[in-house]
Amino acid sequence: MIDKGKVRVGNKPLNDYLISAALLFNQGASKVVLVGKGNNISKAVALYNTLKDRMGEAIKLRDVRIGSEEVKGKIVSFIEIEVERNY
Amino acid sequence: MIDKGKVRVGNKPLNDYLISAALLFNQGASKVVLVGKGNNISKAVALYNTLKDRMGEAIKLRDVRIGSEEVKGKIVSFIEIEVERNY
Numbered sequence: 001m002i003d004k005g006k007v008r009v010g011n012k013p014l015n016d017y018l019i020s021a022a023l024l025f026n027q028g029a030s031k032v033v034l035v036g037k038g039n040n041i042s043k044a045v046a047l048y049n050t051l052k053d054r055m056g057e058a059i060k061l062r063d064v065r066i067g068s069e070e071v072k073g074k075i076v077s078f079i080e081i082e083v084e085r086n087y
Numbered sequence: 088m089i090d091k092g093k094v095r096v097g098n099k100p101l102n103d104y105l106i107s108a109a110l111l112f113n114q115g116a117s118k119v120v121l122v123g124k125g126n127n128i129s130k131a132v133a134l135y136n137t138l139k140d141r142m143g144e145a146i147k148l149r150d151v152r153i154g155s156e157e158v159k160g161k162i163v164s165f166i167e168i169e170v171e172r173n174y
Contacts, residue, residue, distance in 0.1 A: 036129075038129065039126075039129050040129070041128055041129040041132050042123075042125065042126050042127070042128040042129045042164065045128050045153050045164045045165075045166055046164045048153060048164075049153075049154065049155040049162070049164050052155075053155075053162075061153070064151040064152070064153055065151070066132050066135060066136070066148070066151055066168065067136065068136040068139075068140075075136070075140075077129065077132045077133045077135075077136050078132075079132055081153065
């Protein structure tokens, strides 16, 4: 049983992350955070939209956080999309 | 005098949008919404971070909205980052 899951969106196809997120909810996670950095921020938003499109009322957008952090001396933007299970 | 401004992030260099946002605040806008669609979502977040880095306490993140819309029959993701002037 997982309370809170995290999906880090990288360079794999969108469907891989869609499956990861769906499995986390299936395993009982009440919240899943979709994380994207740099150019993958757009993909994280696309992932949320696809998830919402597929799961509809079963999930709810709880919070969207944006910011930047230093990774190996470089400033990188990030997004954290917090999605809540609604059932 | 403008109450609310909007900067649509497209394919131009980031600095162009940084200037647009700064000018809107200078013209008296109390809120500026940074809008990015599709692959430009990442750039809109980078714009917010650069603006925050340059303007510091002078601006405050008010809201981040994400979603999707249909443009010419295609589903496109978007982000709207609402920034408030803090002075």
